Amino acid sequence: MQQLDFPVWLRVEHWLNVLFLTLLIRSGIEIIATHPKLYWRNDSRPGTEWARFTRKRMPKDKLYDTLDEEESYSSVVALPGHKQLGMGRHWHFVSVIGWILTGLVYVVLLFATGQWLRYVPTSWSIFPTAWDDLMTYLSFDLPPLLPGQPLDALQKLAYAGVIFLLAPFQILTGAAQSPAVEARFPRYVRLFGGRQAARSLHFLGLVAFLVFLAVHLAMIISWGWPELNALMIFGEVRDLNAALWLSLGILAAVVLVHVGATVVSLRSPRRVQQGLGWIVNSFRRLVLRRLISRQDYARSKLSVEHRVNGKPPCSTEYKLMAVHNFADWRLEIGGLVERPMTLTLDDLRALREPHSQRVLHNCVQGWSSIGEWGGVPLREVVEMVRPLPQTRHLCFLTMQDTGRDEPSAEGAGQFYEVVDLELAREPQTLLAYEMNGGPLPIKHGAPLRLRVETQVGFKMAKWIERIEFVSGYACIGKGMGGWREDNVFYDKDVEV
Numbered sequence: 001m002q003q004l005d006f007p008v009w010l011r012v013e014h015w016l017n018v019l020f021l022t023l024l025i026r027s028g029i030e031i032i033a034t035h036p037k038l039y040w041r042n043d044s045r046p047g048t049e050w051a052r053f054t055r056k057r058m059p060k061d062k063l064y065d066t067l068d069e070e071e072s073y074s075s076v077v078a079l080p081g082h083k084q085l086g087m088g089r090h091w092h093f094v095s096v097i098g099w100i101l102t103g104l105v106y107v108v109l110l111f112a113t114g115q116w117l118r119y120v121p122t123s124w125s126i127f128p129t130a131w132d133d134l135m136t137y138l139s140f141d142l143p144p145l146l147p148g149q150p151l152d153a154l155q156k157l158a159y160a161g162v163i164f165l166l167a168p169f170q171i172l173t174g175a176a177q178s179p180a181v182e183a184r185f186p187r188y189v190r191l192f193g194g195r196q197a198a199r200s201l202h203f204l205g206l207v208a209f210l211v212f213l214a215v216h217l218a219m220i221i222s223w224g225w226p227e228l229n230a231l232m233i234f235g236e237v238r239d240l241n242a243a244l245w246l247s248l249g250i251l252a253a254v255v256l257v258h259v260g261a262t263v264v265s266l267r268s269p270r271r272v273q274q275g276l277g278w279i280v281n282s283f284r285r286l287v288l289r290r291l292i293s294r295q296d297y298a299r300s301k302l303s304v305e306h307r308v309n310g311k312p313p314c315s316t317e318y319k320l321m322a323v324h325n326f327a328d329w330r331l332e333i334g335g336l337v338e339r340p341m342t343l344t345l346d347d348l349r350a351l352r353e354p355h356s357q358r359v360l361h362n363c364v365q366g367w368s369s370i371g372e373w374g375g376v377p378l379r380e381v382v383e384m385v386r387p388l389p390q391t392r393h394l395c396f397l398t399m400q401d402t403g404r405d406e407p408s409a410e411g412a413g414q415f416y417e418v419v420d421l422e423l424a425r426e427p428q429t430l431l432a433y434e435m436n437g438g439p440l441p442i443k444h445g446a447p448l449r450l451r452v453e454t455q456v457g458f459k460m461a462k463w464i465e466r467i468e469f470v471s472g473y474a475c476i477g478k479g480m481g482g483w484r485e486d487n488v489f490y491d492k493d494v495e496v
């Protein structure tokens with residue numbers, strides 16, 4: 001029979017796992033901080049959360065948005081802490097790539113070397129034995145190890161559960177939160193009970209990992225830290241002191257990575273955004289870019305109260321337009337096009353019967369709602385104005401001046417977002433002037449807003465006044481591809 005020892009790859013994998021899991025946990029907590037509430041239903045209706053990690057109470061009589069609900073957690077628990085969702089996302093996604101690659105190598109080697117026998121039970125008798133082991137532990141005693149194996153029955157089942165159930169569960173519930181995956185495979189998300197249920201389950205998976213870590217450490221202490229530690233360092237029980245120092249050295253290196261990641265994220269977020277963004281984007285392009293939205297939720301699934309993000313323009317000009325039902329509003333389309341245009345709302349309505357779609361909206365903060373949007377598919381407008389060959393992106397400029405309209409937000413200036421031409425041509429990319437069968441309400445972007453269903457919500461500019469076709473965006477704003485990218489360091493392409 002295969003000897004279940006501690007080959008070098010197993011030891012390396014173990015310590016890499018420590019690094020990636022802890023990075024995932026801290027960056028995950030940063031992501032929760034931005035909307036510290038958990039729901040079961042897709043509409044994330046205020047008041048229906050089953051768990052909340054904040055003391056803030058939101059007003060019932062005033063328009064507030066999700067940014068007002070955000071919490072600032074300490075860097076001790078969150079990477080990097082202090083309301084840096086953009087940074088938390090970059091670290092979470094980079095770590096998840098590292099963790100999945102580590103996991104794949106691990107599983108392949110486990111099966112290639114016969115070491116899988118240490119985790120995969122080969123007889124039903126393991127269950128009654130594990131029960132006996134549990135009773136033994138509860139009476140503060142140590143159960144016998146399985147013959148010829150490094151673990152007792154209960155430990156074997158616990159490790160098998162973490163490796164073959166919990167880890168895949170976290171990956172699957174994580175994927176179920178990607179707007180691109182949801183848009184292309186709405187049924188996949190339904191498997192978990194919807195977007196918010198997937199988010200809640202992902203959180204419970206985090207709790208399960210924390211419990212596992214606590215029990216794992218307790219076990220090591222009760223079975224003999226020095227010897228087990230030596231096994232994880234040298235692969236055999238020898239040089240206990242050297243093993244101790246080496247393991248402390250590895251842990252110090254892990255802590256150093258965490259401290260370093262936290263400090264650069266807080267001090268030079270732009271560098272982290274560019275560096276990690278490059279890694280994450282390469283994977284995202286490879287895996288998610290070809291997913292095209294195919295959503296059509298039933299009318300009965302529409303959220304009674306669609307959540308809101310961003311505060312409407314409060315200029316007199318905008319208010320006057322609103323009073324006149326936006327008769328004076330104009331949409332300018334220009335830049336690298338053959339036929340620049342200026343359209344009124346009536347012109348847009350006259351283009352065609354409104355196209356409508358019932359879709360799930362994912363805010364980067366974590367909430368979701370389902371709405372019906374009506375308007376003109378953007379690709380029809382693109383065909384009308386005829387982009388020049390060098391066009392790569394569309395820049396959506398809005399009537400919102402964030403410094404004036406949302407003073408509590410970080411950053412100032414005109415809100416804009418850049419979307420790639422290929423996304424603009426997808427069937428469910430929409431210039432919407434209707435919502436749930438009526439005119440688009442002011443808080444949702446009247447008179448015109450964008451819908452790009454494979455992306456996270458912040459790409460969908462509201463209160464649009466101009467669309468500029470461009471070949472690059474380095475000269476727009478701070479050059480990162482949108483107001484949020486410029487000011488709060490989000491990633492430009494947000495299929496997750």
Ligand SMILES: Nc1nc2c(c(=O)[nH]1)N[C@H]1C(S)=C(S)[C@@H](COP(=O)(O)O)O[C@H]1N2
Pocket residue numbers: 306307308309310311361362363364398400415443444445456457458459460461462463
């Ligand atoms: N002009 C502008 N558009 C915006 C925003 C904003 O702050 N300003 N917020 C974005 C974000 S973060 C989200 S989640 C969606 C919210 O759309 P909703 O309020 O219709 O739900 O709008 C997006 N469009």
Ligand SMILES: [Mo]
Pocket residue numbers: 309362363364365457458
């Ligand atoms: Mo958002």
